[in-house]
Amino acid sequence: MGGLSRIVPAMGLLVLPALMAAPAVQDPAPVLTQARTPEGRAIILRLQFKKGLSVEGKSLPRAFLAKGTDPGGWVPFESLTPEGKRWALAALFPEDQWREEEVRHRIRHPDVESVWTMAALFSGHGQNYDRLMAENPDLPEKVREGDVWRIPRGLLSSDLGGTGRGPDRSHPEDDLDDEARVAAYRGLLSFGEDDQGKYAAYRMRKGEALYSSVVIRYTDRVDPKGVTELADRIAKRSGIPDVRGIQPGQLIKIPLTFLADPFQSEGSLGLAEEREVRAEVRRTIRVEAGPKLKNVRIILDAGHGGVDSGARSNGLWESDYVYDIAMRVRRLLEQETEAQVSSTIRYPGLGFKSREEIHTPSRAAEILTTPPFPVDGESPSAVSVHLRWVLANDLFAAFRRAKGDAQKTLFLSFHADSLHPSARGSMIYVPGAALVPTTFSLGGAKTGHVAEAKQSARVAFTGREKLQGEARSRQFSETLLKALHRERIPVHANRPIRNVIYRGGAKWVPAVIRYSTSATKALIEVANLTNEEDATNLRDADFRERYAAAVVNAIRAYYRK
Numbered sequence: 001m002g003g004l005s006r007i008v009p010a011m012g013l014l015v016l017p018a019l020m021a022a023p024a025v026q027d028p029a030p031v032l033t034q035a036r037t038p039e040g041r042a043i044i045l046r047l048q049f050k051k052g053l054s055v056e057g058k059s060l061p062r063a064f065l066a067k068g069t070d071p072g073g074w075v076p077f078e079s080l081t082p083e084g085k086r087w088a089l090a091a092l093f094p095e096d097q098w099r100e101e102e103v104r105h106r107i108r109h110p111d112v113e114s115v116w117t118m119a120a121l122f123s124g125h126g127q128n129y130d131r132l133m134a135e136n137p138d139l140p141e142k143v144r145e146g147d148v149w150r151i152p153r154g155l156l157s158s159d160l161g162g163t164g165r166g167p168d169r170s171h172p173e174d175d176l177d178d179e180a181r182v183a184a185y186r187g188l189l190s191f192g193e194d195d196q197g198k199y200a201a202y203r204m205r206k207g208e209a210l211y212s213s214v215v216i217r218y219t220d221r222v223d224p225k226g227v228t229e230l231a232d233r234i235a236k237r238s239g240i241p242d243v244r245g246i247q248p249g250q251l252i253k254i255p256l257t258f259l260a261d262p263f264q265s266e267g268s269l270g271l272a273e274e275r276e277v278r279a280e281v282r283r284t285i286r287v288e289a290g291p292k293l294k295n296v297r298i299i300l301d302a303g304h305g306g307v308d309s310g311a312r313s314n315g316l317w318e319s320d321y322v323y324d325i326a327m328r329v330r331r332l333l334e335q336e337t338e339a340q341v342s343s344t345i346r347y348p349g350l351g352f353k354s355r356e357e358i359h360t361p362s363r364a365a366e367i368l369t370t371p372p373f374p375v376d377g378e379s380p381s382a383v384s385v386h387l388r389w390v391l392a393n394d395l396f397a398a399f400r401r402a403k404g405d406a407q408k409t410l411f412l413s414f415h416a417d418s419l420h421p422s423a424r425g426s427m428i429y430v431p432g433a434a435l436v437p438t439t440f441s442l443g444g445a446k447t448g449h450v451a452e453a454k455q456s457a458r459v460a461f462t463g464r465e466k467l468q469g470e471a472r473s474r475q476f477s478e479t480l481l482k483a484l485h486r487e488r489i490p491v492h493a494n495r496p497i498r499n500v501i502y503r504g505g506a507k508w509v510p511a512v513i514r515y516s517t518s519a520t521k522a523l524i525e526v527a528n529l530t531n532e533e534d535a536t537n538l539r540d541a542d543f544r545e546r547y548a549a550a551v552v553n554a555i556r557a558y559y560r561k
């Protein structure tokens with residue numbers, strides 16, 4: 001979208017949660033099934049809502065356990081050998097028919113089964129749920145007892161004798177860097193016009209779904225409602241009666257007004273802005289700081305906190321988990337580098353420590369201004385959002401006054417979102433140059449009366465600074481994606497670097513990076529809480545540590561010429 005008139009001067013965080021955390025919704029009780037191993041030992045299988053299948057470990061034959069698996073307690077399905085997986089599915093679903101060309105799976109436990117669970121068990125990836133739905137266009141997404149779902153051999157995991165491959169890894173664009181990838185996606189479009197107006201035409205490829213391969217890729221929508229609504233609209237525009245019945249080769253018509261800037265037609269403002277930024281990225285020379293990051297000023301922000309627990313899904317809430325990752329990044333930077341590191345927020349009961357287990361939402365948090373500003377719901381949450389950039393800008397100003405190099409400043413804000421479940425992994429927001437204002441001054445009531453606001457509640461950016469800000473932030477984001485890939489941490493399949501949030505007809509850049517005076521800044525959505533695999537990852541302390549290590553590796557790689 002080229003039009004800039006609909007910028008929302010809101011605080012700009014992705015989800016504005018209710019101030020009070022909602023009580024946990026009761027999950028349906030797990031289904032326990034007794035089965036016999038080939039040796040005749042009794043064993044319990046447990047199928048849990050959104051958590052999937054696990055098997056009592058103690059009597060499992062060794063041949064069923066993947067190498068290195070601890071047989072104590074419950075063994076997750078993923079830790080079984082192919083033989084163990086086939087046995088477990090047959091024991092749990094005795095009515096299923098395993099045929100040469102497909103498995104016919106009969107729903108037995110509609111309370112705990114879902115299309116996601118089926119995709120995870122049979123195809124190896126919950127992410128394949130939209131492909132599974134496409135294979136069963138006549139069945140409703142909400143599963144019913146007795147429904148028979150087809151899982152064709154091409155979707156069945158190789159462990160189960162199928163030829164299925166992992167999701168989203170099938171296209172040549174996947175290995176390209178951001179600019180080349182976006183250009184390749186653009187190359188797949190052609191422009192046309194019919195009696196309903198102008199459109200961009202796209203032909204569906206094998207294994208693609210309208211949600212992820214068209215809407216999330218070619219438009220700026222990623223939220224569940226926006227994606228679903230637009231998918232329906234585009235399907236209708238393309239003469240397709242059912243989104244789930246789409247076959248490879250199908251022609252999709254995307255009305256031009258929905259296209260994200262990089263895909264707008266020649267001559268449009270959006271495309272011109274996109275090209276200007278890409279040119280700036282190519283011109284921008286990296287800053288060298290050496291592996292110890294000497295004299296680099298880094299400020300870490302963990303989104304939400306206190307009464308604001310952020311996005312929620314799959315039994316997780318955003319605040320504590322992203323705080324934990326930020327604290328791990330902080331610790332690694334302090335241990336391994338000479339960078340000067342500060343945080344914008346602290347949980348008083350915990351300090352700057354990370355945790356192996358996170359049980360309940362922390363209720364206290366303070367922004368580290370002078371005096372500290374408690375995130376306690378007494379003041380609107382907008383204040384605590386704004387104070388993060390005010391504080392960070394004040395610290396950066398002090399760094400520059402002390403002869404610090406303005407180019408060696410980095411601001412990172414950690415979040416997790418709740419997007420359409422087909423979007424998986426990390427996504428990074430950079431401040432789109434066109435959406436950063438020339439001047440902005442925080443109103444008195446929103447300054448929280450902290451000392452930092454006296455000098456740093458006002459910002460001004462030249463056109464050049466806006467472009468440089470987006471360009472450097474894009475360079476950093478690209479480096480971060482590479483580091484995440486190396487750690488095998490999932491990243492959005494389509495456009496993992498974005499410079500705008502689009503929601504409910506409005507577009508904006510999150511305030512913490514929009515007003516940041518740091519040379520390089522990024523808002524990192526570490527995971528999509530709505531996606532079950534992402535949620536499982538985030539719950540795991542080892543994953544959070546690997547994530548933090550990838551961030552630190554990226555920072556080090558970024559400050560090398």
Ligand SMILES: [Zn+2]
Pocket residue numbers: 013014015303304310311318415416417
């Ligand atoms: Zn957030």
